[in-house]
Amino acid sequence: MSPFEPRAETILARFPGPVTLQIKRSRKLVSFALCLGLTMASAWAVVVASKDTNEWIGFAILLAFFAALTVRVAIAMLVPGVGSLTIDADGLACKLVFRTTRISWQDVVRDFREDTIRRLRVVTFEVIAPSAWRGVPTKTKRILQDNFELGRAELAWLMNEWHRRALAQAPTPEPGFRGSVPKIGRRSG
Structure with a gap:
């Protein structure tokens, strides 16, 4: 059970989704x-x-x-859907003004948590992503761009619970494969 208001539990009850959370219109x-x-x-x-x-x-x-x-x-x-977060059994998608970023749950390597970045309190998490340098997988810190009408702690709890449920029902990946990050072999030469 959630230590928070019933809104997060209501959203979690809709697992496996998809569920779209919107930035407050106000x-x-x-x-x-x-x-x-x-x-x-x-x-x-x-x-x-x-x-x-x-x-x-x-x-x-x-x-x-x-x-x-x-x-x-x-x-x-102001266009509906812009500035939204969609969560489902496969991952999460942050839709901003000009692009949508999709992240697989298998690529999330650290729990969602409240954090302070330059005096701004946000919800952060870490993902494995190919870096710009040789495409080597690396950990990067990501933030959720809003609270989506939930408190930061409540949003972090919701995302962690959804993440745990999604990983529990996901098929076991092949050894050496992690989400959407390609397996990197040695270069010959």
């Missing part, structure tokens, strides 16, 4: 409002700088352009 709307405010402030800076005719006009235009790009991303975040 959080998306707040980020949209902040990005829109930044764009309006930047546009105001361009108007003021153009009247003053000094060398700051280029910087003001660059700032307004960047702010307009953030509004575009904030609008894309």
